[in-house]
Amino acid sequence: MDFKEASLRERRIYYHEEWKEKDVPEFIIERIKEREFAFDHDGNGYNDRYKGFDNVNLFSDFLIKNFPYAVCTSVSYYSKPKNREDWKGAELVFDIDAKDLIVKTCECKAGYVCEKCLFEAKEIVLQIRDTLISDLGIKRLFLVYSGRGYHLRAVDKEILPLERRSEILEYVTGSKRPKELFLFNSYPAVYRKMFILTFAKMTEKDFPFTKNITDSLLSEKENIISKLKAYHVDFLTIKGIGDKTKNDFLSLIEQINSSLVDGKVTVDVKRILRLPSTLHSKVSMKCVEIKNIETFDPLKQAVPQFVHERKD
Ligand SMILES: [Zn+2]
Incomplete structure (x- = not known):
């Protein structure tokens, strides 16, 4: 085509x-x-x-x-x-x-x-x-x-x-960090599901981090995803990845997820x-x-x- x-x-x-x-x-x-x-x-x-x-x-x-x-x-x-x-x-x-998808394979x-x-x-x-x-x-x-x-x-x-439709938008795209990440259902479950959907597709070019950090996150990808699915609170405990990087990584995915949907269309x-x-x-x-x-x-x-x- x-x-x-x-x-x-x-x-x-x-x-x-x-x-x-x-x-x-x-x-x-x-x-x-x-x-x-x-x-x-x-x-x-x-x-x-x-x-x-x-x-x-x-x-x-x-x-x-x-x-x-x-x-x-x-x-x-x-x-x-x-x-x-x-x-x-x-x-x-x-x-x-x-x-308009930022992450695509x-x-x-x-x-x-x-x-x-x-x-x-x-x-x-x-x-x-x-x-x-x-x-x-x-x-x-x-x-x-x-x-x-x-x-x-x-x-x-x-x-x-x-x-007011912007909160629904955040909810369905999983683009706002929940206070408690591992509740069984409701919003945290949506957040985890959308997180996995995006992270699974990400490759080197999608990370604005140093090569070392990017390599660590990518080599641990399957591990991170399976831990998230299994409610492991330590899903991001990786050698060489500190709290700031963890936070930057979550923020990166949230930012990508907020762009999955054209927000202007929902809100206006x-x-x-x-x-x-x-x-x-x-x-x-x-x-x-x-x-x-x-x-x-x-x-x-x-x-x-x-x-x-x-x-x-
Ligand atoms: Zn394409």
Whole structure:
């Protein structure tokens, strides 16, 4: 896959021949009237904003006529979406973009994605999904492949009015050190799980420490991880590693974990988010609602037909 940009002709083919109204998720359609829509018509940004549609048929007509470069909807509901008036709550959203992952085991340059880092993004999504369901009791959670990563979107009615979302972000990413690291469950368990997820992927280039310290941490990696899993309080007792280094090491992982999710998207309820069923033209992939994340493979389920038909 070369993730090349879609041409105007390919966009027309996509919206005329492949896009189906039924691929717009139910959680969007059920309150479509209350969402703001935003369109990027030429790849220069979302200049056509504050649009509203009373039903999905009208939206469908618009897409077929305009075959836009990109389509977003608000995560918020408004009684008058065209003016963004009378805010009625917002989905709780987590945006995990493979291109922005600091620690990845592939060779991608900054800003690019490949099969390997898309898979690593999916592993992060699975962990966050489990935390949202088991710890926060989220019930109506939808997963979306965004074209270059994943969105988790919760629409439980208890969640919608929440204004302070940064604490939830810290919780699910394990980016704040717990007072007690070895409690059996609740937040310390999330912290340990996210710590292991990140540390397991780290290599020499991910450590800002001296070579000696980096080598010690990496040669003890399996030991550290298995001790953490077994609740050993001395999991970081390593020859040559003092308290300051231990603290720097934990802080490093916390900092990486805080960047797993694009925090601005979670915290800012005025955000717009790519609409599932539409085309991510920059990389020629479909943004799709995921029915089964375990078996989901973006290279099978999110590649539009026109990509297979390309001659070059
Ligand atoms: Zn990659």
